[in-house]
Amino acid sequence: MEDILRPIYQERASQLNTLGVLLVEKKEKTILTTDSFDVILLIIVKEADQPVFIKHYTYDQQKAAMHIITKAQLKEWLLLGTNRKIFEWLHHAKIIFDRNEYVANLKTELQEFPFNGRKVKMGLEFAKLIRRYVDGKTLFENKQFLDAYNHIVHSLHHLARLAVIENGMHPELTVWRQVKQIEPEIYKLYEELVNSEETLEQRLELLFLASEFLIHSRTEMGSAHLIEILSSKDYWLFNEMMSEQELIPYSVDLSVLLEYLIDKHLLEIVNIETKGHGIFHRCYRINNKLS
Structure with missing residues (x-):
């Protein structure tokens, strides 16, 4: 298949805009995902009109996919983990x-x-974890157990990924295999949630209690990046944070994360007067006791 694709990738390689050309072949009995294609041709370019451009090819009952991605798009995937198979590729x-x-x-x-x-x-990862945990707990308290279950499964997955990153590795597609080796306590929680014969309500109650301890023990580490950015100013308006380049990836999870960190006394509120009587701008800063 590589010989067949050679004219395609040679043409791309000759362009100054191209940074790299990689070939990923489907292998039997491996976890490597090629989206059912026999070959993935991955081409990284400096810039392009589209951050991702994909073409499919067929030859002699085989199929190949060419993915042209920009350097910026690749960087975003690697940072946010939104395309996990890219690490495998x-x-x-x-x-x-x-x-x-x-x-x-x-x-x-x-x-x-x-x-x-x-x-x-x-x-x-910590921001996503807090979002899922807080939303799940609210649903649980309102006796919406199936929806709470969905959130706690996701929160455990984020907790598992966080543990893998903490240990200096990238979370792979088989994150639970990694976690079983390095953080068996988290793996056992997941097993209990999925396999326990107790009622769903009892399982969730146990998981929320256990998760609370595991999350609390990682709060300082998980919030270190955010705290570092916020320490550069005396206080921040929320919109200032949403516009800060390094905080943009936190996106929809930022508000919930801030409230969690206020509750844990890592952040505090600063009220700034507005023109309206008795109305204040709600600003945020790191807890002065931490400095």
């Missing part, structure tokens, strides 16, 4: 073309997982 791919060792350096960086990159990913 980069790890297993055969490098066909590599301009100025861009791909080689990228793979080295992924393997070493620098601490600053970990801190950002832990912050984003």
Whole structure:
């Protein structure tokens, strides 16, 4: 299949805009996902009109997919974890073309997982965890047990991913296999939730109690990135945070995360007078006792 695709990727490799060309082949009895295609041709470019451009090909009862992605899109996927199979592709791919060792350096960086990159990913994962946990607990208290179950499953998954990142690794598609080895306590909670013979209400009650301890023990680590950014100013309006480049990825989870950190006394409220009598701007700052 590689020979058949050669004219396609050679044309791309000759363009100065192309940073790298990688080939991912489907292998039997592996967890590597190629979306049912026999070959994935991954082409990374500096810039393009579309951040992601995909073409499908057929040859001799085989099928291939060409994914052209921009450097910025790849960076976003790696940071936010919104396309988890990209880690598998980069790890297993055969490098066909590599301009100025861009791909080689990228793979080295992924393997070493620098601490600053970990801190950002832990912050984003922690924000998702808090969102799911808080929403799930509210549903549980309103006796909406099936919806609460859905949220607690997701919160455990974010907790598992957080534990994997904390241990200096990237969460893979098989995150529970990783967690079983490095954080068996979280794995056992997941097993209890799914396999226990107790009523759904009893299982959820147990899980919320246990999760609360595990989340609390990771609060300082999970909020380190956000606290670091907020410490650069005396106080912040919410919209200022939403416009801050490094905080934009927190998106819809930011408001819930702030309230959680206020409850844990890591952040505090600052009320700033407005022109309206008795109405204040609600601002946020790190707890002065932490500095």
